[in-house]
Amino acid sequence: MMKILLPVDGSETALDAVCHAVQLVREGLQAEFVLANVQEPATLYEIVVAQDPQVLGEVSASAAAHALQAAAALLDAAGLHYERETASGDPANTLLAIAERYSCQAIVMGARGVGGEGASGLGSVASAVVNDAAMPVVIVKPVEPLPADDIELAG
Numbered sequence: 001m002m003k004i005l006l007p008v009d010g011s012e013t014a015l016d017a018v019c020h021a022v023q024l025v026r027e028g029l030q031a032e033f034v035l036a037n038v039q040e041p042a043t044l045y046e047i048v049v050a051q052d053p054q055v056l057g058e059v060s061a062s063a064a065a066h067a068l069q070a071a072a073a074l075l076d077a078a079g080l081h082y083e084r085e086t087a088s089g090d091p092a093n094t095l096l097a098i099a100e101r102y103s104c105q106a107i108v109m110g111a112r113g114v115g116g117e118g119a120s121g122l123g124s125v126a127s128a129v130v131n132d133a134a135m136p137v138v139i140v141k142p143v144e145p146l147p148a149d150d151i152e153l154a155g
Helices: 012-026 044-050 053-077 091-101 124-132
Strands: 002-007 031-039 082-088 106-110 137-140
Touching: 002 012, 002 091, 012 031, 012 053, 012 106, 012 137, 031 053, 031 091, 053 082, 082 091, 091 124, 106 124, 124 137
Parallel strands: 002 031, 002 106, 031 082, 106 137
Antiparallel strands: none
16 A cells, blocks of 8 residues: 655645545555645744744644644545644655655645745745655646636526
8 A cells, every 4th residue: 555645734735636646546546645734943033922932832733733624624534544744844854754754655745835836836845845755746736717718607
């Protein structure tokens, strides 16, 4: 059985990647998943304002749990097995470390997350993961709605 890392950040594109992974299983792929969310470390400003490392940790944990919620619901609805991993650090490097720690054979992720996209159409995290991963990486482009002119109305 293949183990696949599914990085999620709460963006629609990340959920598109989870839906793509579910579809792969429906088409016959035997897989289990690791849902992962990486929170960036607190900024100096956040550290000064919060003045309590425990509060920063709680906020980060809450944000990670919220980011994983919709993706977990999709996998639960499909009846698929998965593990959850949350971490703090540089997103790309941390995701690659998680993939290694869980012995993942592939990564399926959105082309861009909450940070937007660069000139290549890939976000900075997706680009770094593609460039540095030692395993196959599937990049799922955002699902774009059809323009109103292309939709025929039944009637």
